[in-house]
Amino acid sequence: MASSKTDGSDSEWWRGAVIYQIYPRSFMDSNGDGIGDLPGITSRLEHVASLGVDAIWVSPFFRSPMKDFGYDVSDYRAVDPLFGTLADFDAMLARMHALGLKLIIDQVLSHTSDQHAWFAESRSSRDNPKADWYVWADPKPDGTPPNNWLSVFGGPAWQWDSRRRQYYLHSFLAEQPDLNFHCAEVQEALLGEVRFWCERGVDGFRFDACNHQFHDALLRDNPPASLASIGEVSTVRADNPYAMQQHLYDKSQHENLAFLEGLRRLLDEYGAVALGEVGDENAPPVMAQYTELGKRLHLAYSFSLLTADHSPAHLRHQVEALDSALAPTGGWGCWAVSNHDVPRVATRWSGGAAPDTRRDRLWLALLLSLRGSASIYQGEELGLPEAEVPFQLLQDPYGRAFWPEFKGRDGCRTPMPWTGEAPNGGFTTGTPWLPAYGPHLPLAIERQAAAPDSMLAFSRTLLHWRRTQPLLRTGGIRFFDTQEPRLLHFERYGDGASPLQAIFNFGGEPVSMPLPDGLTPLVGQPLAATSVIHTSDGKRMLQLAPYGVFFGASAGEG
Known part of the structure; x- marks a missing residue:
């Protein structure tokens, strides 16, 4: 239904x-x-x-x-x-x-799975209707796998099958044979x-x-x-x-x-x-x-x-x-x-x-x-x-x-x-x-x-x-350099809206940085308490608490 x-x-x-x-x-x-x-x-x-x-x-x-x-x-x-x-x-x-x-x-x-009906038929012979549905290959003359491919889960990506007397490919577990998309x-x-x-x-x-x-x-x-x-x-x-x-x-x-x-x-x-x-x-x-x-x-x-x-x-x-x-x-x-x-x-x-x-x-x-x-x-x-x-x-x-x-x-x-x-x-x-x-x-x-x-x-x-911030859903992104390695600073922009800037403090200690011109805290942001704006030497400064986040609205067009 x-x-x-x-x-x-x-x-x-x-x-x-x-x-x-x-x-x-x-x-x-x-x-x-x-x-x-x-x-x-x-x-x-x-x-x-x-x-x-x-x-x-x-x-x-x-x-x-x-x-x-x-x-x-x-x-x-x-x-x-x-x-x-x-x-x-x-x-x-x-x-x-x-x-x-x-x-x-x-x-x-x-x-x-190797328990799939397709694989059961494919491994039954070399000439059945689904014989080519999986990746089968003959061994090298010395009996070893056909190449050096490896499984994501460790070891060779090839498993010997005694019925067909061939190897089959498994990129993951041996119980997960690869389908042949060719x-x-x-x-x-x-x-x-x-x-x-x-x-x-x-x-x-x-x-x-x-x-x-x-x-x-x-x-x-x-x-x-x-x-x-x-x-x-x-x-x-x-x-x-x-x-x-x-x-x-x-x-x-x-x-x-x-x-x-x-x-x-x-x-x-x-x-x-x-x-x-x-x-x-x-x-x-x-x-x-x-x-x-x-x-x-x-x-x-x-x-x-x-x-x-x-x-x-x-x-x-x-x-x-x-x-x-x-x-x-x-x-x-x-x-x-x-x-x-x-x-x-x-x-x-x-x-x-x-x-x-x-x-x-x-x-x-x-x-x-x-x-x-x-x-x-x-x-x-x-x-x-x-x-x-x-x-x-x-x-x-x-x-x-x-x-x-x-x-x-x-x-x-x-x-x-x-x-x-x-x-x-x-x-x-x-x-x-x-x-x-x-x-x-x-x-x-x-x-x-x-x-x-x-x-x-x-x-x-x-x-x-x-959900109320369209720029966070579909806007573009560009990053800004910072002098502080603990900070990540980028901007989301587009659609003629004022850009939205985000600043993250990845450190366990407070960090201060000059506040970019025209940037003010975004009204209603849920992380407003993790940042403080103050003035030092005539400059507006942003202080981010440990693991603090700041969202700000920029003047100008995106």
């Missing part, structure tokens, strides 16, 4: 939108089995709506053996019984639309899977690993990476051998552009939006190609702020690099400082310091001030720190493979704390799939909702205020 969409009069609602990411396993459990589900999401949608976001991105809920917790799909059109039914999906979608929220669902097109039938089949969800009324898709959708047909070896570049990819650790190659041939191939154009034509039939995940050593040019206005994706998801480095110089470099790449193509980006794959920003950007709500407020204000759309991961509105999960309770295969130097992704996937008093934070009446983290309970939604000075109260205020 299809659900009617929200008002589609604004076809570019996604431009500058705020998207709230829900990881279904950990959001809310409705039936006591310890795993979050679609009815659980539906029961808590009022909380998300109260934040003032535009859309919800729901991570995979499709049928899956859960080797990578849903990113290994065995049936694109079925809801996994862990999460509910198609009827539960329809009810969730209808409720989102009733609350004025758009729905973006994850689609994993680059690979399937096969036209594969492309058509995947477009059919996307159409199925368009027909059910979704507003958009987040396409996982979308630059992995083609490989070099000649299977050429990747060259080694320079020592200086190892570790620059934010989602791949420097101690992972994957970071030791330049990935010239196993992803980001030019053939993908034509496929994305066909995908865009399909989505345009339904007014659906495409958000692409683009992970690449040199992502901005790829993102620019993929979002070239009107041709391919609507917007591309950036990993650039998911690193531990959060110095003003680093942040400025990342934002300017993407903005300069997108400008010639008219493309659009989407920023995030946390997601289900990296440690939570409250811990990652703390530098080892104690939790500090002022710092949490700064990163949220920054995220919502950059040019582009923004994605907020569940729990970030509460300022949740990274959870500690002991090895014996670890679920993530990535973490188990690289323990103890890397503890995996479970620390950002523990259950949402809804109430501090109920067992497991009110997430489930059963045993949760990951343990509820004790230090999260004092930060539970029920407790913060009753405290006007809480991070939750601030998040709601800031998000609703941002």
